[in-house]
Amino acid sequence: xxxxxxxxxxxxxxxxxxxxxxxxxxxxxxxxxxxxxxxxxxxxxxxxxxxxxxxxxxxxxxxxxxxxxxxxxxxxxxxxxxxxxxxxxxxxxxxxxxxxxxxxxxxxxxxx
Amino acid sequence: xxxxxxxxxxxxxxxxxxxxxxxxxxxxxxxxxxxxxxxxxxxxxxxxxxxxxxxxxxxxxxxxxxxxxxxxxxxxxxxxxxxxxxxxxxxxxxxxxxxxxxxxxxxxxxxxxxxx
Numbered sequence: 001x002x003x004x005x006x007x008x009x010x011x012x013x014x015x016x017x018x019x020x021x022x023x024x025x026x027x028x029x030x031x032x033x034x035x036x037x038x039x040x041x042x043x044x045x046x047x048x049x050x051x052x053x054x055x056x057x058x059x060x061x062x063x064x065x066x067x068x069x070x071x072x073x074x075x076x077x078x079x080x081x082x083x084x085x086x087x088x089x090x091x092x093x094x095x096x097x098x099x100x101x102x103x104x105x106x107x108x109x110x111x112x
Numbered sequence: 113x114x115x116x117x118x119x120x121x122x123x124x125x126x127x128x129x130x131x132x133x134x135x136x137x138x139x140x141x142x143x144x145x146x147x148x149x150x151x152x153x154x155x156x157x158x159x160x161x162x163x164x165x166x167x168x169x170x171x172x173x174x175x176x177x178x179x180x181x182x183x184x185x186x187x188x189x190x191x192x193x194x195x196x197x198x199x200x201x202x203x204x205x206x207x208x209x210x211x212x213x214x215x216x217x218x219x220x221x222x223x224x225x226x227x228x
Binding site: 042 | 116143145147153154155157160162167168170202204208216217218219220221222
């Protein structure tokens with residue numbers, strides 16, 4: 001069935017370091033892969049996304065890579081800042097299904 | 113432009129009661145999705161409504177139901193509340209264009225439901 005695995009579940013880095021979160025999806029028909037940031041007490045906020053016809057996308061300090069063959073996609077945050085501390089979720093969607101299937105989340109802690 | 117709005121923000125109910133949660137999508141969006149996020153867990157898909165019709169349903173019992181109105185706002189109803197229904201209920205909206213091609217989904221702040 002549809003499944004998205006996300007690793008690691010927790011990640012602690014020093015301010016200025018890079019952080020990488022990895023996800024694997026099971027449904028080969030998935031063609032849209034967003035990443036969300038959720039701060040305490042708030043709803044998830046879309047930070048970047050990638051579609052299956054693209055291998056990499058970058059937006060300032062954030063980048064996402066997609067390997068369709070391996071069914072892997074990753075979030076890369078460079079020059080981390082304390083305000084990057086939050087729970088990050090990856091997700092995958094098959095267009096006709098509409099719904100997003102989410103990974104289990106990664107709690108990122110950036111220490112000053 | 114207003115984002116996705118949900119009401120109420122917090123709710124406390126007693127086991128066995130019924131609850132209705134409300135969601136207003138971003139202007140122009142036709143699809144509404146409901147997710148359940150239990151404490152410390154990920155987001156579990158509940159329901160998807162588009163153009164007033166239920167398009168997809170997650171693995172939840174029938175006491176979870178909803179509807180979408182002509183103005184694209186939506187309600188989520190939960191009957192016979194159980195303690196394990198305590199969670200953050202999130203609504204998201206997107207626009208379906210072409211042949212089931214969805215745009216990005218944006219979430220509201222959620223409704224925190226506590227069942228005692």
